[in-house]
Amino acid sequence: MAEWWEGLSTLLRVLYCIAVPATLVLLLQTILSVSGFGDDGDINLSDTSGIDMGGTDVDISAEVDTDIGTDFDCPEGDADLPYHVHADYAPLRLFTVQGMVAFFAVAGWTAIAAVSGGMPAMGAIPLGIVVGFFAMYGVAKLVQISKKLTENGTVDFRNAIGENATVYIPVPPANEGEGKVTLTLQGRFMECNAVSNERELLKTGTVVRVTDLNGETLVVEREK
Secondary structure, three states: OOHHHHHOHHHHHHHHHHHHHHHHHHHHHHHHHHHHHOOOOOOOOOOOOOOOOOOOOOOOOOOOOOOOOOOHHHHHOOOOOOOOOOOOOOOOOOHHHHHHHHHHHHHHHHHHHHHEEEEEEHHHHHHHHHEEEEEEEEHHHHHHHHHHHHHHOOHHHHHHOOEEEEEEEOOOOOOOOOOEEEEOOOEEEEEEEEOOOOOOOOOOOOOOEEEEEEEEEEEEEEEE
């Protein structure tokens, strides 16, 4: 091993010092991500924070503290709970810990292969940088897609405001009680509690429009 190392040029030594540690960190990140570690705590080796290269990430308020059942019924209760509103698409964060590690690992090994194959340093290093950049972009894109899928799975009942629904269980007038309505929200067919300020009972099958939220209950009115 010592003879092999001594036989390397200065450029190759530098490249190996970059590629090998970066590869080890990349493997560690992958193992932690697959095993579920690194998601909590003060240190997160798979941190994806970085420079926003596009898109928006809107956080209007805190996440809902209650769980939503598997049948997607609006939970019962009177307290006004905050909601977490997700953006329509996750931002592409390019310069992240994961991305930079992937860049150095791929760029280093690409340059090593090029130099070992006889390519001059003036060509091998730019080639490594270009390939490393594509690796970094690929990691950022995968993270973006993963976050988008996660966000799409979160039901935000504020998105129901302005949407049409159909009365399933009659809704009493003058906010005297709750009924139920059905509607399609974020691509899911759901059944939610509803109240109304209308003067007349909203019978089953009546088409209504969601105008507001009363805590965790939809406020509806007859669709005109």
